[in-house]
Each structure stands twice: as structure tokens, then as C-alpha cells.
Amino acid sequence: xxxxxxxxxxxxSLGSSVKLTCTLSSRHSSYIIAWHQQQPGKAPRYLMKxxxxxTYSKGSGVPDRFSGSTSGADRYLTISNLQxxxxxxYYCETWDSNSRVFGGGTKLTVL
Amino acid sequence: QVQLAxxxxxxxxxxASVKVPCKASGYTFTSFYIHWVRQAPGQGLEWMGIIxxxxxxxxxxxxxxxxxxxxxxxxxxxxYMELSTLRSEDTAIYYCARxxxxxxxxxxWGQGTLVTVSS
Numbered sequence: 001x002x003x004x005x006x007x008x009x010x011x012x013s014l015g016s017s018v019k020l021t022c023t024l025s026s027r028h029s030s031y032i033i034a035w036h037q038q039q040p041g042k043a044p045r046y047l048m049k050x051x052x053x054x055t056y057s058k059g060s061g062v063p064d065r066f067s068g069s070t071s072g073a074d075r076y077l078t079i080s081n082l083q084x085x086x087x088x089x090y091y092c093e094t095w096d097s098n099s100r101v102f103g104g105g106t107k108l109t110v111l
Numbered sequence: 112q113v114q115l116a117x118x119x120x121x122x123x124x125x126x127a128s129v130k131v132p133c134k135a136s137g138y139t140f141t142s143f144y145i146h147w148v149r150q151a152p153g154q155g156l157e158w159m160g161i162i163x164x165x166x167x168x169x170x171x172x173x174x175x176x177x178x179x180x181x182x183x184x185x186x187x188x189x190x191y192m193e194l195s196t197l198r199s200e201d202t203a204i205y206y207c208a209r210x211x212x213x214x215x216x217x218x219x220w221g222q223g224t225l226v227t228v229s230s
Binding site: 032033034045046049059095097100102103105 | 156
């Protein structure tokens with residue numbers, strides 16, 4: 001089954017940009033992934049899916065500040081003009097016919 | 112609008128079972144699979160399994176095989192996740208979630224049910 005690897009933490013200043021990375025296991029480098037945001041004390045919320053081609057598709061109501069991209073087995077979530085409400089845990093997700101997998105999550109701190 | 116409504120909290124003793132409901136609304140219940148995902152305190156997301164509300168077929172993560180049972184009631188558009196032989200490590204928030212379609216990402220999440228296992 002696929003494996004997703006994320007850095008445990010990231011930080012950036014208010015109003016700046018940050019790029020979070022989710023790395024697929026090499027055998028699964030073409031897989032689609034989804035990004036989810038989990039604000040403190042809340043349920044996860046779907047943000048977008050990112051394909052191997054780099055195409056991304058956002059969920060309803062997700063601000064334009066959020067975008068996705070791809071390089072090889074890496075899938076990125078870029079947040080520009082960081083706001084205080086962006087401080088959250090971010091998880092990537094993928095799947096195959098037998099299982100569904102999450103990355104370990106990245107805790108984003110807005111300074 | 113799509114909603115997945117979950118109950119608030121449960122407290123169970125070690126060795127007991129818990130049955131967590133997830134009531135779906137805002138779409139055709141039998142058209143989308145429902146997943147269960149749990150999150151232990153301070154930890155990440157862990158997929159438990161999936162149920163097809165149309166015919167009740169299920170697939171469980173290997174870790175939970177033999178201890179988890181997912182069922183559905185089409186008359187009330189409710190899916191249930193039952194976990195047996197509870198231990199302290201099962202203390203977690205249990206989320207139901209609906210995919211965007213067959214073999215696709217999780218698009219809608221319930222608010223979660225906190226299950227505490229304590230003697």
C-alpha cells in the first residue's frame with residue numbers, strides 16, 4: 001500500500017507564504033492525493049485534491065490563497081498571505097483498492 | 112447540504128463494546144460509501160474501514176479485523192461503527208466521512224464522537 005510522508009511541523013509569519021510537502025512512496029508516485037485542514041478542536045476539512053500532473057481542484061469555499069502543485073512524488077500545498085486562522089494541522093490522504101492512507105500531518109504555526 | 116451527524120461522547124470500560132452512529136442527510140444515502148477514521152489524543156488520522164450503504168458490504172483495515180463491525184440502516188440513513196473488546200488505546204475521536212465518489216478522496220466529515228475507555 002502507498003505511504004505518505006510529511007514534515008511534523010512548519011512555521012511562517014503572518015502575511016507570508018508557506019509550502020507544505022507530502023511525499024508519496026516511490027512505487028506510488030503517480031497517485032492523486034487530497035489535502036485536509038484540521039483547526040484546533042475541530043473535525044478535518046477537505047481542501048483540495050492534487051494530481052500527478054500538478055492539476056489541483058479545491059473544495060467549496062476554500063480561499064484563493066490555497067493552491068496545490070506537484071514535482072515527481074511530491075505533492076505540495078501552498079498557502080499565501082497567511083492568516084491566523086490558517087494555524088492548523090494539515091494532512092494528506094491517498095488510497096488504493098485495498099486501503100486508505102494518511103500522512104502523519106504537519107502542524108503549521110503562524111508567527 | 113450534505114451533513115454527517117454524530118453523537119457527542121461515550122465512556123466505556125475496558126473489555127466493553129461501543130456502537131457509534133453517523134446519520135447522513137442532504138444526499139442519496141445509498142449512493143456514496145461511508146468511511147470511519149479515528150484520531151487518538153494528540154495523534155494523526157487512522158483509517159478504520161468502509162461500508163457501502165447500498166448493499167452493506169464492508170472492508171476493514173487489517174489492524175481492526177475481528178474487532179470492528181460496520182452496519183447501516185437505510186430506513187434512517189444511519190451508519191454504525193461497533194468496536195469490541197475496548198482497551199485504553201482505543202480512546203479517540205471517531206469520525207465518519209463520505210467520499211466524493213467511488214475510489215475517491217474524503218469530501219465530507221462528521222464532527223466526530225469522542226470515545227473514552229477507562230476503568
